[in-house]
Amino acid sequence: MLPIIVLLVGPFIAGLLSLVIGCSRLLHVVNFSTMLALVGADTALTTRILSHGPIIALGDLVYIDALSAFILLIITTIGLSCSLYMWSYMDEQVARGIIAPKRLSVFFFLFHMFLLAMVAATIANSLGVQWVALEGTTLATTFLIAFVRRRESLEAGWKYLILCSVGIALALFGIVLTYYSSVRVLGDVSAALNITSLIGVADRLDPHVLKLAFIFILVGYGTKVGLVPMHTWLPEAYSEAPAPVAAMLAGVLETVAVYAIVRSKILVDQALPPEFSANLLMLFGFISFAVAAFFMLIQHNYKRLFAYSSIEHMGLVMIGFGIGGVAGTFGALFHLLNHALAKALAFFTAGNIHRRFNTVEIDGVKGLAKAQPVTAVALVVAGCALVGLPPFSPFFSELLIVLSVATQDFASDTIHAGRFITVTISDEVRSLGTVSLLMLFALIAFGGFMYRIGAMVWGEAPEGSIQPERWTPGYVSLIAMIVALIGLGFALPGPLKLLLNQAVKVVLAR
């Protein structure tokens, strides 16, 4: 009980406190301690769920099972490292006059509201409340993206607000339709949108309505995930947002939006043959994966490069959830965590590079290995992790997803992505075709990504960019994330493995 209250009230109070605190050091302390409290609360909840099963609390409002606990884990850990990074990043932005000292309070207020909305979206029992919270994340982050009031930032923030609001309005129509189908079965009760009551009656819901509902929800929340072709806001928002915000958007918000789609998928899979949702997820996933790989080749801006890499990875996650099975789902969930770690690390380094070189152009950055050795190491690690090189953990989750695609027993013409692109007859050959195409696009992304990063890390550093790196709290989170990326590649801690396994069971509804 107490942990849930901490999760919901913590960010809220911290947000209000931030508004009245003027001193920046105190703001950081409040921020960091809130994040610590959230991590603690999440750990307590997870321990309970692992031993006692799902938690229902606050009337029927809150429902936390292994899946939501896992997403909470991503939110809180990335949030914690982000708060450490902000300690140095925001202070320097203020010192350089990019952000007025007074506006720091507003920044932290919005940041905590963002956090609150994400937590609420993850633990909400009602799909309707989940929608409200997800729209809340859009509203809270639009000014975070446009926080540095340049023209470009305003433009990116406005595009983000409009595109995501529209997308998510479509998702609301999907939720209305879900309600339409469940009210027929459950009667006009306020619980008719609750995950807990929907799961029990899912097989009796009308399949036609649910089909339509799922399409609206996938397109709607897919806009927030950044699936192609609803991705156009994403590179702009990620490249204009301050680095810690971009890290939270890329690492955490996408994860929460994926979570919302998965929740609907669990429901739809019980009323409809699983191929229906699988086909749609695979189709969007494959297109996103392929398109993003090509766009990564032509980027000149390293933040945009990371943004397109996010689209690519989310495509892969969608393929994993689409292909389903224990291996595919496990891979997709594990990949969410790995991507969050690697992408947050990438944006932290992007923030460091931007502060030193004052440019977001890849051509403007040279000799990072000499100018900022720690950042250079972090960038190389993040880059290798994001292209899926061993021994970093994303390699293993990607491998799981690709393997599950390869070994999937294609019953009939079920895989749209395969049918679209490969003209083959037998199922085995088709799966092989899909896998080789996946590998091809991964290779394209690999080439584009490593080439750019190599260009940034080596070479002669420009005059004046070589200054000793000052030791700041931000480096703690850089190092912690490098360690996590390598560590998770070698061994999964027991509790995490247990949590993942239970989350897989939730997704597969077993």
Place this chain on the structure above:
Amino acid sequence: MSSMSPHAGSQLVDLCAVLLLLTCFAIVAQRRLSACVDLFALQSLFLAATAALVAFLTGIHHIYIAAALTILIKVFVIPRILKKVIERLNVSRELVMNVNIPAGLLICGALVIIAFFITQPIIPLGYLLTRDSLAIALAIVLIGFFTMIARKKAVTQMVGFLVMENGLFLGATAAAYGMPLIVELGVFFDVLVAGLIVGIYTHRLQDAFDSVDTSTLTVLKE
């Protein structure tokens, strides 16, 4: 419960829904920004009337709350914010659009047909009283979506978003006699905050770009 026959009640609800759809067309055909906002307020009024009618005919009381909130937020508060924004602007009409008005109206007509087509298989599942409105609701959502694409001014894009929201609300009322109260309250809160944010944005866009024409937002390119 009212003594009115379900048939007459259903006709009345349909009438209200059709009025909502008509205001959509009026918005698409209107160039003046402030008139668009007025039309949106009128549409919200019709929406509140529909909701109140459904509440009256079915005796479900929480729909009254939603109707009252619609009047407060969508008829008074948000139009007021948008009007204030327009006052500050240097333009009152939208001269250049992505799609001209006659073509826009035609497209909207097509959207209505599509909406009826999509909802055809699922309409028989609904309540007798309101089930025909579901198609109209989807039509309104699609037209709102189209308005956001066709228009360039930040204010009219916001009106398009609000029209979508009205369509969704009508859909929820039609399909299931309204969403659970907590969800509806949350949605109203989000819409209100979105209205405020757009208000702030238009100020900043005006300061930065000397225009709220979103087609000037072209600094960011591939």
